[in-house]
Amino acid sequence: MSLNGVSQILIADDHAGIREMVAAMIESMGHRPLTAESGEAAVEILGLGTIDLLITDLVLPDMDGLEVLRRSKELSPLTPVILVTGYPSVDKAIQAIKAGAIEFLTKPFKREVLERSVSRALEERRLIEENQRLMTEANKLAVIQRLNQRLNDKLRELMNHNRISEVIGSTEDNESLFRHVVDLAAELTGGQRVSLMLLTPDGAALTIRASLGLSEHVARETRVPLGSGIAGAVAETRTPLLVTRTNTVPAFPDRPAVYSSPSFICVPLVISGEVLGVLNVAERAGGGDFTAEEFTLMQSLAQKAAIRVENNALYESIYCNLVDTLTTLVSTIEAKDPYTKEHSKRVTQVAVAIARTMGLPDADIESIQFASLLHDIGKIAVRDSILLKPDRLTAAEFDVIKTHPVVGESIVEPLNLIPAERRIIRHHHERLDGSGYPDGLRGDQIHLLARIVAVADAYDAMTTTRVYRRAMGQAYALNEFERTRGVHYDPDILDALQAVLAAESPALCAAS
Ligand SMILES: [Fe+2]
Structure with missing residues (x-):
């Protein structure tokens, strides 16, 4: 309420001389005096809420000074009150202090006495206001802290739920x-x-x-x-x-x-x-x-x-169904031509036998078992007139055949196969000297498992009768492998094939 250190001080006294004298003293102290000649007038001004200090006579014509004090406390609880009387008594002084007066002055008083009382009253008011301000700040702080706490709780909860989703999802x-x-x-x-x-x-x-x-x-x-x-x-x-x-x-x-x-x-x-x-x-x-x-x-x-758990079960079931469908598709393609019937199964048998002879780990053998069965799945995109043509293929027709490894890889895309399995399907027609297809890879650029399936695939092709020629037999195949050893086919894999054949596996030799 005090503006630039100037306080508004209300003086209530029915005696005009005293009002003016006190007002002059207040003005000389650097404050702004307001005056009221009755209790009602004083109460009305107090009701405006702009008074920093009330100095009131104990006896006013229309009401007791203690009543003015009581009404002042109702209207403006923070405004300190100094009671003044020309007829001091201990009883009145006690009543005044009990009612909340800050000072009880006896007329006449010197300027210094009034100034001390005014300073003390205004200082007390300032301290009360400051205290209230601090309490409000503290309350605000407590509210903010409570809100912060709730926010942190919510954040932690959210993070924990996210963590659950993240871990379960991974x-x-x-x-x-x-x-x-x-x-x-x-x-x-x-x-x-x-x-x-x-x-x-x-x-x-x-x-x-x-x-x-x-x-x-x-x-x-x-x-x-x-x-x-x-x-x-x-x-x-x-x-x-x-x-x-x-x-x-x-x-x-x-x-x-x-x-x-x-x-x-x-x-x-x-x-x-x-x-x-x-x-x-x-x-x-x-x-x-x-x-x-x-x-x-x-x-x-x-x-x-x-x-x-339910999703995993669903995925597994869908996956198995898809694999079943694809292997059935391969069988269907191969069944169109009596000579290629069961070709993928035989290639898988030979490739697995080679891989075992080479001492490859179980995971590789499983990959061969799985991907060899699907290695020619891309042939589904090749029309029968080319696939089953009894005569020599034209260059254009052969180009169509050459698309099957790439088409096959795209067909198995939804199965999320591991890289080695995808490469078996895409690269089983690659040759060491780069003359194969579809990517013309050379040597070690061709995955070992794809090189194994390439040998098994070529072996089965040479030892079974095809629509365009009769079976050429095991001896022819071995001679052909010897001729292309290190050029088309991996020597270590050919050695392993020879070891497999030497073991005279009836299942492998049946077709030759
Ligand atoms: Fe093939």
């Missing part, structure tokens, strides 16, 4: 998913004993598929019948459960807690109304109770994990 197979779910549950809750239990295929019991903090024996041997114990009950009822020291197994009052931990979480993994299993989290680090927020997070984790 897993590829069920086993790594289960491992990640257990690790993430421990990370997000501080739980030191975590287990993911899934229903057995017959749906009769839960067994542990991944765990943390459990002995190997317990993890391996635990089997909880559906409906039995806490985990069995949660699975049966599909009701998530949070147990704390103050919330003891409310959903299952007839079941004793089988966990030694005073606080634990058990949530079901449910998909389309069917329960897959449960996630157990117990023994919080530090011994505290799990929180409602952690409980919610675990439910979210279990739900996302269940969806992922």
